[in-house]
Amino acid sequence: MTVDQQHTDIKKLVVLGGGISGTGAALLGAQKGYDVFLSDGGTLGSAFAKALQEQSIPYESGGHSIEMILTANLIVKSPGIPDHAPMILKVKSEGIEVISEIEFAARFTDEKIIAVTGANGKTTVTSLIDHIFNVANLEHTTGGNIGKSFAQQVYEGKSTYRLLEVSSFQLDGISTFKPHIAILLNITPDHLDRYDYKFENYIASKMRITMNQDENDFLIYNTDDPAITEAIKNANIKAQLIPFSMENELEKGAYLLNNQIHINTHNSLFTMPTEQLPIKGKHNTANAMAASTTAKLLQIRKETIRQSLTSFEGVEHRLENVLKINKVQYINDSKATNVNATYYALDSMEQPTVWIVGGVDKGNNYKDLYSLVNRKVKAIVCLGTDNSKIVEAFGNCVEQMVETSNMEDAVRVAYKLATAGDNVLLSPACASFDLFQNYEDRGRQFKNAVRGL
Incomplete structure (x- = not known):
């Protein structure tokens, strides 16, 4: 029995989440003979909607029809939906198998x-x-x-x-x-x-x-x-x-x-x-x-x-040298969405650094960064809708700390604080969803703001 035959006896597939992984799972499901329905709680991107329409895969966005979802034999859920979401608990209590998109793909x-x-x-x-x-x-x-x-x-x-x-x-x-x-x-x-x-x-x-x-x-x-x-x-x-x-x-x-x-x-x-x-x-x-x-x-x-x-040239948004302006190096490390990633970034700084930090805190413990900040960071620019945890953590580590709530301001402030021979490092240690679509958007906005100086 091939992998394909083994799993297509489950006929009704519901995909929760219509991003990159959800759309991929829906297309593969339809190709393998499943009756597919995709449900997205938010807005479906136009490219994803078009891909589904081209394969005549029915979908909904802006909410979930629970009665429709409960008709599934198999549910593929987006990584963004937590296991303890009420809808997931409900479908699991009905005995419906819930798997991730990588598991679904691996079956074929x-x-x-x-x-x-x-x-x-x-x-x-x-x-x-x-x-x-x-x-x-x-x-x-x-x-x-x-x-x-x-x-x-x-x-x-x-x-x-x-x-x-x-x-x-x-x-x-x-x-x-x-x-x-x-x-x-x-x-x-x-x-x-x-x-x-x-x-x-x-x-x-x-x-x-x-x-x-x-x-x-x-x-x-x-x-x-x-x-x-x-x-x-x-x-x-x-x-x-x-x-x-x-x-x-x-x-x-x-x-x-x-x-x-x-x-x-x-x-x-x-x-x-x-x-x-x-x-x-x-x-x-x-x-x-x-x-x-x-x-x-x-x-x-x-x-x-x-x-x-x-x-090998490295990865965009990971310790990416953007520009040198007035002998100050601007570095985009927007991909640093946790404390450990920012630890690596600060550890690799060899010049005095103006550090742009902040965003959505994921339960961060900043203690591990104290000694590096004391040694390497001359000033901190906070970038977020709520900077209180960062102010509290690092207020005593640096002479200068400025709070900002958009990228242009953050970069302008960093420009004023930096002198020849310094680095300006965007390494947020936090998720980006308070002010940006994702870390790529945050990194691109940083690069655009630096080029606009």
Whole structure:
């Protein structure tokens, strides 16, 4: 029995949420013979509405018709809808299976999946592996939590490898999703508002990436991360464990020694000096290790890996140099939506820094940043509708702190506070939804404001 035949006996599919993942799931469902209905509580983007109309898939927006939803045998829900939403609790109480879009897509493919997760760095690592695959000329698709949804990729046709960035929200809704290579970069408190403010719930969610792996699969993990090493100790993991470390020399896996990356797999060693990496900072060395370990497990040539690492240009909105104005460097790190990401950004600053911070706080604990702010930050520009938590946390750390509520003002204030040789860093440590559509919108507005100075 093929994967397709196994699952199309469920005929009525309801997709909740009409964004990138929901639309992808609806298109794939229709292609596989399901009777599909999509329901979006907000406004449906015109491109998504058009894609559904072209395939004659019925949908609603601006609210959910619960009686319609309850006719489903299977529900695919958007990662944005929490498990404890009343509607989800209701459908589950009726015994209807609720899964995520990556689980739904995985049911229609037996291709090799490479899945990357972690609180931070997953977009950089996914983009770096994608770059290595392009240089190596490997047939693959890239997406998931970035770019095209997994369901959209499967809908569009076959491929050899499926490279996916996956979030904890997507992993919460899996039951059979099984990556050939899973990459676990780090686990730091993030999105705790979705996990009853319990860090152990978030850790359990991230560990789901390996739950269906077997001894033919690989789990690449950061052995410097205490939350990960503890979770691995207590879990019954069947995959082959491939650690990477910035701190200790390892017999197998990847480690840093004398400013050189060493990767030892399949009894062969790959080495490369860190100075040849165009993406800077300790966290990016770790990201490069994780990506090149993946390439090595897939037996991509060492020369190809080396060429790929030296030619990678980084990710938009992640420590992206925008412009130098009057000898002040403006840096866009809008993708830093949590404290840990901002920690990496501040840690990599080598000049006095005017720091633009703020947005929607996700239960942040700013204590970890105090010593870095004391050492590196000369002034703080708050950017949010409610800056009270940031003012309270950092009021005593810096001489100057200014509150703003739009990007143009924030950039203008930073321009006045910075002098030659300084950095102006947008690294918000918060979600963007108070003033912006998403972190990309926030990053683009920052770049436009800087260019308008």
